[in-house]
Amino acid sequence: MPSDARLDVRKTYKLFIGGAFPRSESGRTYEAFDAKGNFVANVAQASRKDARDAVLAARKAYGGWSTRTPYNRGQILYRVAEMLEGRREQFVAEVQAGEGATKKQATAAVDASIDRWVWYAGWADKIAQVTGSANAVAGPYFDFSVPEPTGVVAIVAPQESALLGLVSVVAPAIVTGNTVVVVSSYERPIPAVTLSEVLATSDLPGGVVNLLTGDPAEVAPWLASHMDVNAIDLTGIGNAVLARSLEQEAAENLKRVVRPQPTPADWAVDPGIERMTTFLETKTVWHPIGI
Amino acid sequence: MTTTPASLDDVTASATSLRRFLAGLPGVDQVGAEARAATLASRSIKTTAKQYALDLAIRMVDLTTLEGQDTPGKVRALSAKAMRPDPADPSCPAVAAVCVYPDLVATAKQQVGTSGVKVASVATGFPSGRTSLDVKVADTKDAVAAGADEVDMVIDRGAFLAGDVRTVYDEIVTTKAAAGDAHLKVILETGELATYDNVRRASWLAMLAGADFIKTSTGKVQPAATLPVTLVMLEAVRDFRVATGRQVGVKPAGGIRTAKDAIRYLVTVNEVAGPDWLDPDWFRFGASSLLNDLLAQRTKMLTGRYSGPDYFTLD
């Protein structure tokens, strides 16, 4: 190595909880490798206590996030896209390395991720008009149905698609007012940590998104059984037996469950509105009409 | 139900009539009241208007210390500051009053002497008011005997929320009698009353019972004073004067920290109740840290420079 080559300052990869970047309370890390098998970094390995703390942070943030105006949430999600755009090159490099993609593929994935945030940003103040209704009941009542966020959503992010898949499961949950605890891809965690940095600089209130790097097989059961989690997205669980057991755990407090897809998802296609509506409740209100 | 009933004697005749009267007051739309407060808060008060407002605000401060850890030393220091808020500038006016617990009234009184700064004392089991009427009366009499010019009492919020308005009314009447010549401020604890409708009702209740001032908060419960709550109380004193001819003062307390906030309150007083209330006899700020920010802004207006905490005394 030439003696005057500059030594780089290497990042410490930590968890993202409550808007801050703590190490795992367990003190553990695991080794993350790129697609070629080269060591990249020691990444924090989240424990059940980290998961517990993340749920607390998400619950604390829920009251404020869900009561912001949809316009405000939309603006914040758009700001995330602005910040992502600024880090485009960094993400391309990380996706390339982590997924073993070509530069062209990685660029397409990153661009799609940015555009996906923009797409979801625009839904914040429109989902109610598309899924809500005034209902023509047979009586002198004004009867209307509105969507409301379900609460704290636990998400196991896709294992393969380190950025686009991650964005595609997180954005739809939070745009409508939910707060989330996300377990990132075990083998490809690097873009997730960089995404946390983006979120931390996007005016997103702390606790709305909490990101845990670590082993889903270890962490997900604690989220699935947590009685203060309202919904769980099992997309990133590859093992069918584990997925079934998690769904059974989740049934204890009747969480809304998103099962893993049988075939790998094509994250590039139009997502539709299902990932938003899954984490929305419908509230129907009646009021008499009279003088 | 109109806001100007023909005769108010009938209203206080019985618990039922009192409750009905209060329930019949016009409601307050939360969003509308808060929007009006926000518009008033957007007034831009500059130059001469700002100087006027800052000096007036200083003169309206009830400089307050209400802590378990208060000592005679603390109260003496506070009283000295009350008389001479800015030792570097003798043109700075004194505040309206110091506000302390009953057992420290004598100390405060000794310090302020005949300077014109009043001594206000909390009483009636401040801040919770959860004690017997006898104890509340004794508390009041102690304060007055020690020399308090003003008594800040708390209403029984438990009774109010349980619908027992008669008890709340009677306690105010009794406390007013025990206060003798001292002016009575009635603390509604608006944070616990929770709705603006309740704030309006409690305001009228206190005024009907003889309050000289209605006060928002003890400062020990969040939220304490807010601009919309004060706006509703200013509407109440305005309407009460129209109905009865008697003027009652308003004191927001707790949570007013900056000169900018204080000026917003003065704008609200000006445009809601009217200029008659722009006087320390009719409007006070219950505050502690506010005074230094008023002094800092006053200094900036006089010198053109932003100031820092080193230039103002801590007490």
Added chain:
Amino acid sequence: MADSVFEYAPAPERRDIVDIATSYGLFIDGKFVDGSDAKTFKTISPASEEVLAEITEAGEADVDAAVKAARRAYDRVWSKTSGRDRGKYLYRIARILAERSREFAVLESLDNGKPIRESRDVDVPLSSAWFFYYAGWADKLDYAGFGPDPKPLGVAAQVIPWNFPLMMLAWKIAPALAAGNTVVLKPAETTPLTALLFADVVQQAELPPGVVNIVTGAGPTGQALVAHPDVDKVAFTGSTEVGRAIAKAVAGGRKKLTLELGGKAANVIFDDAPIDQAVEGIVNGIFFNQGHVCCAGSRLLVQESVYDDVLASLKRRMATLRVGDPLDKNTDIGAINSAEQLARIKMLSEVGDAEGAERWSPPCELPDDGFWFPPTIFTGVSQAHRIAREEIFGPVLSILTFRTPAEAVEKANNTPYGLSAGVWTEKGSRILWMADQLRAGVVWANTFNRFDPASPFGGYKESGYGREGGRHGLEAYLAV
């Protein structure tokens, strides 16, 4: 008694934040060009009558050039631009408007006469929000409830009024572009400046040339634009009189039309209204923007049993209204937009006097220069009075009474207009019953003059047809 009076010192917003050119051309095909026949007119500040700039009057040839540019842009570029990318352009515009908001607010107050507090806190933020909202629809048209893959109409001709110049521009351009159309927009002749500054935003956003074209001028320019054979869609906001003429002009042809016209809204106060907030609502309803609002609450219908109290409260509240320099941050009521409008307001007020209604204004000092009218109420008004039927479009409130809810509804609906209405009562059922009965496109309950890009706005009857805002607002610009 207090020993002093709280005089608010002048608090002027600085004008130097905005650069006003001495003269402006027409914005066609992405750049400013001179008019074809060198005709110009001046735009003034109605508060001082000072000339702000010289504006080009677009003739038929100019209108033709603009429509051609819009057509070219539509055929070659915009119809081929994905919804996602159309959205991105609109997001850029929204963000730039927010960044330059103070500049736009000052310019709007100078050119229009409205208080800076309103342009700063209402007009400009809503304009930015309108673009932000519709940006989000551009790539979601499949979900808008108009079937899969709805198509745009093509070239839209848009003529807007002088009362909310920038905001009306946003209400027109944002949904049109989101849906995939290109536009030629004509701002009002007394308020062209924020539209012309908007052209700068369009350039900063690098919107493809010809997607937005701005042609300035008066009635004849508007007529030429509306009549142009290559326009697919006409959208007009303005007086019912002109709207009627446009409807006749496009009759028998293929142009789709939406209109947002005048109103004479009833603001109904029941005996159980939250009185203080109701008085705010009355004041806001008629004195906001000097009453230059199509949906203004210009007829106050008070339940007879609370008439005295409401009137006393209203007069007391009106006495704190501050009339004056639009650029002063404490001004509540600014200047009347033009000499013509002032003459109309004065004329109709004199009619009110002549018909026997009683006029009252709080004492206020009006400046010598400029166009001013004090906030005014007329009591003793009945439905038969002209001031209860005709739109005055100024800070003049006609006050009538009613006895029962049914009578309130009857009187409120007894008008050819049907844009908006207000209802003040603490009783939920009655709010919903009134909303059900009122023949108005917008019903405000316990509030007034609230606008939001997500909320559809528009009129019944002679107040026009079509809606702006919300999912509904896309319909005007889609082939559905």
